[in-house]
Amino acid sequence: MAAREIVPGVHAVGAIDWDRRLFDELIPLPEGTTYNSYLVRGSEKTALIDTVDPTKTAELMANLDGLGVEKIDYIISSHAEQDHSGSIPAMLERFGDAKVVTNQKCRDFLIDLLHIPGDRFAVIGDGETLELGDKTLEFIIAPWVHWPETMLTYLQEDRVLFPCDLFGSHYATSSLYVPDENAVYESAKRYYAEIMMPFRSSIKGHLEKLASRDIDLIAPSHGPVYNRPALITDAYRDWTGDAVKNMVVLPYVSMHGSTQTMVDHFVGALMARGIPVQPFNLTKTDIGDLAKALVDAATVVIGSPTVIFGPHPQAVYAAYLANLLRPKTRYATVIGSYGWGGKTVDTVKDMLGRLKVEFLEPVYVRGLPKDEDFAALDRLADEIAKKHQEAGIVPA
Ligand code: FEO
Numbered sequence: 444m445a446a447r448e449i450v451p452g453v454h455a456v457g458a459i460d461w462d463r464r465l466f467d468e469l470i471p472l473p474e475g476t477t478y479n480s481y482l483v484r485g486s487e488k489t490a491l492i493d494t495v496d497p498t499k500t501a502e503l504m505a506n507l508d509g510l511g512v513e514k515i516d517y518i519i520s521s522h523a524e525q526d527h528s529g530s531i532p533a534m535l536e537r538f539g540d541a542k543v544v545t546n547q548k549c550r551d552f553l554i555d556l557l558h559i560p561g562d563r564f565a566v567i568g569d570g571e572t573l574e575l576g577d578k579t580l581e582f583i584i585a586p587w588v589h590w591p592e593t594m595l596t597y598l599q600e601d602r603v604l605f606p607c608d609l610f611g612s613h614y615a616t617s618s619l620y621v622p623d624e625n626a627v628y629e630s631a632k633r634y635y636a637e638i639m640m641p642f643r644s645s646i647k648g649h650l651e652k653l654a655s656r657d658i659d660l661i662a663p664s665h666g667p668v669y670n671r672p673a674l675i676t677d678a679y680r681d682w683t684g685d686a687v688k689n690m691v692v693l694p695y696v697s698m699h700g701s702t703q704t705m706v707d708h709f710v711g712a713l714m715a716r717g718i719p720v721q722p723f724n725l726t727k728t729d730i731g732d733l734a735k736a737l738v739d740a741a742t743v744v745i746g747s748p749t750v751i752f753g754p755h756p757q758a759v760y761a762a763y764l765a766n767l768l769r770p771k772t773r774y775a776t777v778i779g780s781y782g783w784g785g786k787t788v789d790t791v792k793d794m795l796g797r798l799k800v801e802f803l804e805p806v807y808v809r810g811l812p813k814d815e816d817f818a819a820l821d822r823l824a825d826e827i828a829k830k831h832q833e834a835g836i837v838p839a
Contacts, residue, residue, distance in 0.1 A: 445506065445509055446482070446506040446507075446509050446510050447619045449481070449603065449619065449660060449662060449668060450601045450603060450660070452483065452484045452485065452577075452578060452601075453481060453482070453483050453484075453598065453601065453603065454481065454482045454484075454506075454510060455479060455480070455481055455619060455662070455668070456480050456481065456482045456491075456503060456506035456507055456510070457477060457478050457479040457480040457481075457493075457495050457499075457502075457503065457506075457664075458477065458478050458480075458495045458496070458499035458502040458503060458506075459475070459477045459615050459616075459617070460475055460476050460477065460478065460496065460498075460499065460615060461475045461615045462475060463475055463476055466526075466613065470613075470637045470638075470730075470731060471729050471730065471731045472613045473729065473731070474613060474614050474615055474630055475613070475614075475615030476613040476614070476615055476665050476666070477614070477615055477616075477665055477666060477667075478494075478495035478496045478499055478526055478527065478664065478665070479493070479662065479663065479664045479665065479666075480492065480493050480494050480495050480503055480527075480530075480664075481493070481605060481662055482507065482510065482512065482515075483575060483578055483580065483598060484575070484578075485574070485575025485576035485577055485578035486575070486576030486577040486578075487574075487575060487576030487577075488516040488517065488574070488575040488576060489512070489514060489515050489516055489517075489575070490515070490516065490517040490518070490519055490544070490573065490575055490580060491515050491517070491518045491519065491534065491541075492519045492521065492580075492596055492605045493519065493520065493521055493522070493527040493528070493605075493607060493664050494518065494527060494528060494529065494530035494531050494534055495526070495527070495529070495530050496525065496526040496527075496529050496530070497525060497529035497530055497533075498529075499530070500529075500530040500533045503530055503534075504533070504537070514538065514540070515534065515538040515541045516540070516541060516542070516575075517541065517542055517543075517544045517565070517573060518531055518534055518535070518538075518541050518542070518543050518544065519544050519545065519573075519580065519596055519605075520543050520544070520545040520549055520553060521545075521549075521593060521594050521595065521596060521605065521606075521607035521664070522549070522590060522592065522593045522594075522607045522608055522664075523549050523552030523553050523556055523590065523592055524590060524608075525556065525557075526664075527607060527608075527664050528553060528556070528557060529557070531543060531553065531557060531559060532557055532558075532559060535559065535563055541563075542563060542564065542565040543559060543563055543564045543565070544564075544565045544567055544573060545564065545566065545567070545592075545594070546566065546567060546568065546569075546582070546584055546592060546594055547566050548586075548591055548592035549592035549593075549594065550564045550566055551592075552590075552592050567582050568582075568584070569582065569583065569584035569594075570582070570583070572599075577600065578598060578599075578600055578601070579598070579599045579600060580596050580597070580598055580599075581596070581597045581598075581599055582594055582595075582596055582597075583595040583596070583597060583649075583652065583653075585606075585609065585645075585649045585652075586645065587642040587645035587646075588606075588607075588608060588609040588639060588642060588645065588646060588649060589608055589638050589639055589641075589642055593607060593608065593609070594607075595607065595609065595649075595653075597656065597658075601659070601660075602656075602657050602658055602659040602660070603658075603659065603660045603661075603662055604653070604656070604658045604660070604661045604662070604672070605662050605663075605664075606661060606662075606663055606664075607663065607664045608638065608639075608663070608664060608665065609639070609646070609649070609663065610631070610661055610663045610669070610675045610676075610679065611631070611634055611638075611663040611664055611665035611666050612627055612630040612631040612633075612634050612663075612665060612666030612667070613630060613633070613634055613665055613666065614626070614627055614630040614631075614665075614666040614667065616666075616667055618667055619667065619668055620667055620668050620669075620670045621667045621668070621669055621670065621671070621674065622667065624671075624674055627666065627667060627674075628674065628678060629735075630666065631666065631675060631678065632678065632682065632735050632738060633731050633732070633734065633735040634665070634666075635678075635679070635682055635738065636731070636734035636735045636737060636738045636768065636770075637731055637734050637768070640682075640734070640737075640738060640768045640769065640770060641767065641768055641769045643682075643683045643769070643771065644683075646679060646683050647683045647684075650676065650679060650680060650683065653676070658672045658676075659672070660672065661675060661676075681739075682738050682739065685771060686739070686836075687739055687740065687741040687771055687772070687773055687834065687836060688719075688739045688740060688741060688836060689717075689718060689719060689741060689831050689836040689837045690718075690719050690720070690721065690736075690739070690740035690741060690742070691713055691718055691719070691720040691721070691740065691741070691742045691743070691744055691827060692720075692721050692723070692733070692736045692737055692740040692742070692743050692744070692772075693706065693709070693710070693720055693721065693722040693723065693743075693744050693745075693746060694722075694723045694725055694728070694733055694743075694745055694746070694758070694761040694765075695722060695723070695724065695725060695745065695746025695747065695758070695778075695779075696724070696725045696726060696746065696747060696748070696755045696757040696758055697746070697748060698748045698750070698755065699748075700811075701748065701779075701780035701808075701810060701811050701812060702746050702747065702748045702778070702779045702780050704811065704812055705746065705778050705779065705780065705806070705808070705812050705816070705820060706722060706746045706778070708812070708817050708820050709744070709746075709778060709806075709820045709823070709824065710722055712820055712821050712823075712824035713824050713827065715824075716824055716825070716827075716828040717828075717837065718824070718827060718828055718831065718837070721736045721740070723736070723761075725757040725758065725760070725761055726757060730760075730764060733761065733764070734764065734768055737765060737768060737770040737772065738770060739770075739771070740770070740772060741772065741773050741774060741830075741831055741834060741836055742772065742773065742774040742775065742803075742827055742830070742831070743765060743770075743772050743774075743775045743798075743800075744775070744776050744777070744778060744823075745758055745761060745762055745775070745776075745777050745778075745791050746758070746777075746778050746779050747777065747779045747787055747791065748779050748780050748781065748787075749779070749780075749781035749782065749784070749785040749787045751785070752784065752785040752786060753785055753786055753787055753790045754787045754790055754791050758779075758787075758791065759790075759791075759794070762791050762794040762795060763794060765795065765798065766794055766795050766796065766797045766798060767797075769797050769798060770798070772798055772800055773799075773800060773801065773830070773834060774800055774801050774802075774803055774827065774830050775792075775795055775798065775800040775801075775802055775803070776802060776803040776804065776805045776806075776823065777791045777792070777805040777806075777807060778805065778806045778807065778820065778823070779807055779808075780807070780808050780809070780810060780811070780812065781807065781808075781809060782809070782810065787807065788805045788807050801830075803823065803826055803827070803830070804822075804823065804826065806819045806820050806823055
């Protein structure tokens with residue numbers, strides 16, 4: 444990849460990782476990702492905003508070589524996670540006078556994670572600026588997007604925001620700018636679900652802080668640059684807002700077909716009542732798709748048989764994930780089938796303790812469902828329709 448100019452004096456110099464398919468050994472990346480790094484050359488000083496994953500250091504170096512960069516004065520570190528900080532040691536070695544400019548918390552992380560010597564840092568605080576001559580970088584401390592040390596950088600003269608992970612997307616593209624708004628929206632929503640959703644209330648505060656600024660471009664550290672910033676800021680307002688959608692998310696697993704039969708009936712019952720439903724067979728599901736569906740669904744129903752005395756491990760994974768990601772879901776319950784007993788319903792309910800949900804009457808039956816069990820599923824669908832109407836998300 445070659446360096447590309449965003450505005451005069453500012454170049455994207457990061458790397459594209461077309462082949463990466465897993466992040467943190469957890470998050471699927473069906474569309475690869477990018478590690479964006481930005482070179483800002485003022486009339487007097489030069490700054491590099493974030494670096495790249497250590498596997499891509501050579502690509503960053505080559506991009507700097509392509510621009511004939513001989514001196515970097517400052518390396519801005521917005522976030523200590525290694526996909527952005529991992530090449531800092533190599534950069535410090537190459538640019539011997541460069542200082543790492545960051546906040547105190549991020550400095551502490553970088554010392555622990557990368558063993559960067561303490562005397563290579565210049566520590567800044569919220570609202571402070573760094574003069575590069577005819578360009579001024581302003582730092583906005585924005586904790587919990589998605590670590591406690593995260594910060595954003597605003598290039599005042601050109602009105603470019605560099606938010607690092609915030610507003611990003613795992614979307615490998617050769618386009619500097621968003622090539623397809625619908626595709627990037629979907630990718631950014633999935634990214635939000637997997638990475639940012641647990642920090643919804645912090646993000647709301649940051650959005651308010653940013654609302655008063657003129658922003659022409661948003662240049663995140665993953666995915667393409669937004670030359671229409673409202674695409675992503677409006678989306679984040681929607682996702683972090685309290686409103687939920689008329690939607691049931693139904694992660695499930697079935698061993699011998701009883702739970703599957705219940706899921707099939709329940710999906711039909713919801714559809715008959717005009718309630719959109721997204722079933723996810725957990726043995727085949729990409730968990731990123733499941734996380735994305737959780738962003739604004741009003742209701743989550745987990746379908747699980749009982750294995751020995753508790754929920755199927757696939758259902759445990761889904762419940763654990765939902766609890767960790769803490770979506771704004773309002774209602775939850777469990778459906779499924781057991782053979783001789785167990786505590787599946789109570790276990791799943793306990794696992795969702797971080798969610799602020801009303802737990803609806805579960806439908807948990809012995810063996811293959813009978814007529815009265817299908818009737819109970821119909822009553823559950825009625826209850827969900829009523830709850831969604833009371834919540835004002837379907838026309839009454
Ligand atoms: Fe893209 Fe939190 O690192």
